[in-house]
Every structure is written in structure tokens, then in C-alpha cells.
Amino acid sequence: xxxxGTPMTATDQPSAADVPSEVADxxxxxxxxxxxxxxxxxxxxxxxxxxxxxxxxxxxxxxxxFLARGVVG
Amino acid sequence: MTEQPAEAHxxxxxxxxxxxxxxxxxxxxxxLGMIVFTALTRDINPPSNVERLDPKTxxxxxxxxxxxxxxxxxADGGVTVRVIATQFMFVxxxxxxxxxxxxxxxxxxxxxxxxxxxxxxxxxxxxxxxxVSQVHTEFTRTGDLLMPCHEYCGLGHSEMWATVQVxxxxxxxxxxxxxxxxxxx
Numbered sequence: 001x002x003x004x005g006t007p008m009t010a011t012d013q014p015s016a017a018d019v020p021s022e023v024a025d026x027x028x029x030x031x032x033x034x035x036x037x038x039x040x041x042x043x044x045x046x047x048x049x050x051x052x053x054x055x056x057x058x059x060x061x062x063x064x065x066f067l068a069r070g071v072v073g
Numbered sequence: 074m075t076e077q078p079a080e081a082h083x084x085x086x087x088x089x090x091x092x093x094x095x096x097x098x099x100x101x102x103x104x105l106g107m108i109v110f111t112a113l114t115r116d117i118n119p120p121s122n123v124e125r126l127d128p129k130t131x132x133x134x135x136x137x138x139x140x141x142x143x144x145x146x147x148a149d150g151g152v153t154v155r156v157i158a159t160q161f162m163f164v165x166x167x168x169x170x171x172x173x174x175x176x177x178x179x180x181x182x183x184x185x186x187x188x189x190x191x192x193x194x195x196x197x198x199x200x201x202x203x204x205v206s207q208v209h210t211e212f213t214r215t216g217d218l219l220m221p222c223h224e225y226c227g228l229g230h231s232e233m234w235a236t237v238q239v240x241x242x243x244x245x246x247x248x249x250x251x252x253x254x255x256x257x258x
Contacts, residue, residue, distance in 0.1 A: 036082045040089035055100060070213045072195035073118040
């Protein structure tokens, strides 16, 4: 590849492997499988808790405030 | 990682997503069902009256002429309140209504868009020039309630408010013409 007349070669470019933080971690497949097994459960618990709080708040206002204020139409 | 566990993970995630979608569907259906149920059994609906009138002449004659404004009890005992919302006041500035009886509130505007709510109740509507805003309600407790304009209508908007005087039914006495003014306090 040549951009603006300057040849770009592999030899004048630093390798990502020169920087330790850029080197990919070694993956422990068994550990990854264990994490992947509980990810859907964790996501469900987190989202479920958030939605449950929201629905409880909505129901509390609807039943205890809105309906208590009487008819309108 | 072998192909088998990866597929199992994908299936588990898909199953979780489907379960979540089902749960959210049930929640939405339950909330909509509750709203429809209360609308049908307790008569709680958004005000949806569509009735036109000429905003340029509404104060000259007809329903919203000055002598018709305020609270009036009809021959059938029905309580109707007529109010004009204008920059920057409600006319009249105080309306009397009975507690525990159906009341029909009718509003009209001759100039710009206004809105109103009555504190502590579900009364909340826009008042659009050219239309009559109508709200049916029943006041459940006595006292003076604030009725401010809640739609910015100009520089004097913050001064635009009225009082709704909710009185016990036995103190709600119409005169010979069926009109009920606010009590002086």
C-alpha cells in the first residue's frame, strides 16, 4: 500500500503485541461457559427488578391517587 | 469452545428473551385491561367532547354570554358550570359546586390556547379557541380548590387562576334562577 508516495510496510509500523495491554487475554473456556450460563439469569433479575419497581410505582399512583380522586370524563 | 455449548448458550439467551417478551406482553395487557375496566365500571375517561363555537362572538350571545357564566342548576337538578378562560383570567374567578353530585364543567376561550386543572381532582383539560371543553366530574371533599391556567398563554399567565368552592350539598342552594354564586368568606 502506498499513500502519498510513502510506502507503508510492516517493518515501520509498531505491532500491537508490543504493548502488553493490547494483547488479548487468554480465555479460560470453562470459566467463560460458566459466565455465559448465568448471564441470562442476571439480566433477567436486573431488568425484572427495574420493571417491577416501575410497575409498583405506577400501580400505587393509579390506585391510591388517580382512582381516589374520583370520576372524570 | 466446542460448537455444542455455544449453541446451548444461544438457545438459553433466546429462551430468556422470549420469556421476557411474554412477561412484558402480560404486563401491558394487564395495565390496559385495568384502564378499560375502570373506564367501564367507574366511568373514568379522558374528556373527549368535540363541540365548536365561534370564539369571536362567544361573549356576545348564547351559552357563554356574561349572564350565563358561573354555576347553574337546571330543572332536572343537573349542575352545570360555564367559565370563559381569557388572557389573563377566568370569568368568573370563583365557582361554587356541590360535593358528591355530578357536575358538568364547560369552558371556552375567545383568544388563545389555555388549559386548566383543579388541584386534588382529576379535572385537567385544554381550552382551545373555537371549541367547548367539557368535563364531567364529582367532587369528593369540600373546601376551596385552586384552578390555575396550566398552558402558557402570555405574560400574565402566572396570574391566571380561579377558585373552586366545593360546598356540602345541603349548603348548595340555588336562587330562583337556579344560579349559585360563591359564598363570601
